[in-house]
Amino acid sequence: MTSLAKATAADPRFTESSTASVPQRWPSPGDEHVGKDDHGADPFVIGGRHLRSRLLLGTGGAPSHEVLAGCISACGTVLVTVAMRRVDALAHGTVLDVIATHPGVTLLPNTAGCFTSREAVLTARLAREALGTDWVKLEVIADERTLLPDPVELLDAAERLVNDGFTVLPYTNDDPIVARRLEQLGCAAVMPLGAPIGSGLGIRNPHAIGMIVEQAGVPVILDAGIGTASDATLAMELGCAGVLLASAVTRAADPVLMAAAMRDAVHAGRAARLAGRIPVRTHAVSASPLEGRADLTTGLL
Amino acid sequence: MQIQINGHPYELPADATLDQAVALVSTTGAGVAAALGDEVVPRSQWVLTRLDPGQRVEVLTAAQGG
Numbered sequence: 001m002t003s004l005a006k007a008t009a010a011d012p013r014f015t016e017s018s019t020a021s022v023p024q025r026w027p028s029p030g031d032e033h034v035g036k037d038d039h040g041a042d043p044f045v046i047g048g049r050h051l052r053s054r055l056l057l058g059t060g061g062a063p064s065h066e067v068l069a070g071c072i073s074a075c076g077t078v079l080v081t082v083a084m085r086r087v088d089a090l091a092h093g094t095v096l097d098v099i100a101t102h103p104g105v106t107l108l109p110n111t112a113g114c115f116t117s118r119e120a121v122l123t124a125r126l127a128r129e130a131l132g133t134d135w136v137k138l139e140v141i142a143d144e145r146t147l148l149p150d151p152v153e154l155l156d157a158a159e160r161l162v163n164d165g166f167t168v169l170p171y172t173n174d175d176p177i178v179a180r181r182l183e184q185l186g187c188a189a190v191m192p193l194g195a196p197i198g199s200g201l202g203i204r205n206p207h208a209i210g211m212i213v214e215q216a217g218v219p220v221i222l223d224a225g226i227g228t229a230s231d232a233t234l235a236m237e238l239g240c241a242g243v244l245l246a247s248a249v250t251r252a253a254d255p256v257l258m259a260a261a262m263r264d265a266v267h268a269g270r271a272a273r274l275a276g277r278i279p280v281r282t283h284a285v286s287a288s289p290l291e292g293r294a295d296l297t298t299g300l301l
Numbered sequence: 302m303q304i305q306i307n308g309h310p311y312e313l314p315a316d317a318t319l320d321q322a323v324a325l326v327s328t329t330g331a332g333v334a335a336a337l338g339d340e341v342v343p344r345s346q347w348v349l350t351r352l353d354p355g356q357r358v359e360v361l362t363a364a365q366g367g
Contacts (some may be wrong), residue, residue: 058367082364083367084364085363085367086308086359086360087361089328094362095364096331096363107363108367110365110367116313125334126336126361127361127363130363132362139367256336279325
C-alpha cells in the first residue's frame with residue numbers, strides 16, 4: 001500500500017458503509033453549492049457555473065467502490081461521469097453511494113453506448129429524471145471497435161438536447177470544424193478526444209487540439225486518450241480548460257496514486273499555459289551572462 | 302398480464318401501474334428513471350400510468366462509466 005493509500009484509508013470518508021442512506025437527489029453541477037473555484041483569478045466556468053477543479057473523472061474501470069472513492073478524493077475532482085444502465089436488483093451498493101460520501105462532488109451522466117441521436121436523447125432524459133441534473137456528457141459513438149464519435153448523429157443529438165434545456169458537453173473528434181458547429185448549436189463546452197477511448201495513446205494531434213482551443217468561445221476539455229500525467233499536462237499547456245479521464249487512473253497499477261499525479265499534472269499544465277512558455281529556438285541561448293568572465297584562455301598557471 | 306422489465310418477463314396484475322413494475326427491480330426507487338417504450342415517464346406519473354400486456358419497461362440508474 002502506498003503512503004497515499006494509507007492516508008486515504010485513514011480518512012473517515014473512505015470507511016463509511018457503502019450501504020449508507022442515499023439521498024433522493026444528488027448534487028448537480030447546476031447547484032449553487034458547487035461554489036467558487038480555488039483560483040479566483042483563473043475561474044473555470046461551464047454553463048455559467050464555477051467548478052473548482054479542472055479535472056473531470058470518469059468512473060469506468062475502477063476495480064472497486066473503495067478504490068473509486070480514493071481516486072475521487074486524491075484527484076480533487078468536483079465532476080464525475082456516470083453511465084446510465086439497467087438497475088441491477090442484486091448489486092451491493094452503486095456508484096451513487098460512493099458519490100454521496102463526497103460532499104461537493106457532482107454527477108455528469110453520459111450517454112455512453114448510444115449509437116444514434118434517438119438513443120442518446122432518450123438516455124439523457126432518463127438521466128435527468130433519475131439524477132435531477134440537466135447536465136449531460138453527450139457521447140454518440142459510431143462503432144464498438146473504434147468508439148469514435150459519429151459526428152452526424154452527435155450534431156443532431158446536441159441540437160435536440162440544447163433545445164430541450166440541457167447543458168450539453170459533447171465528446172467529439174479532434175475536428176475543429178465539428179467543434180465549431182457544436183459550439184454554434186449552443187453546447188456549453190466541447191470535448192475533443194486526444195486518442196481513442198481507453199487507448200492511453202495520449203494526444204495524437206496536438207495541432208488540431210490547439211486549433212480547437214484557438215477558435216473556441218466555450219471551454220475545451222480534452223476527453224479520452226490520456227495515458228499518463230504528462231498527457232494531461234500537455235492538454236493544459238495546449239490551452240484546454242480542463243481534462244476528462246478515466247482509464248488512465250482507474251486502470252493504473254495504483255489508481256489512487258495516479259489520481260494524485262493527474263491532479264498535479266493538470267495544475268502544472270494550467271500554470272505553464274498561464275505563465276507563457278519560452279519560444280522554441282533552433283540554437284542555444286546562454287542562460288549565464290558572457291560578461292564578467294575570467295580570462296582563462298591564456299593560461300594563468 | 303406479462304410485461305418486460307429490463308429485458309426480462311414479469312407477471313403483473315391486469316390493472317398494474319408503472320410504480321408496481323419499478324418496485325419489482327428497485328426496492329427504494331432512489332436514483333432511478335423509468336421509460337415505457339421510447340418515452341420517459343416522470344416519477345410523479347408512475348402511479349397513474351397503467352400498463353398494457355407485452356409492454357417494455359426500462360428502469361435505469363447510474364453505473365460506473367465514462
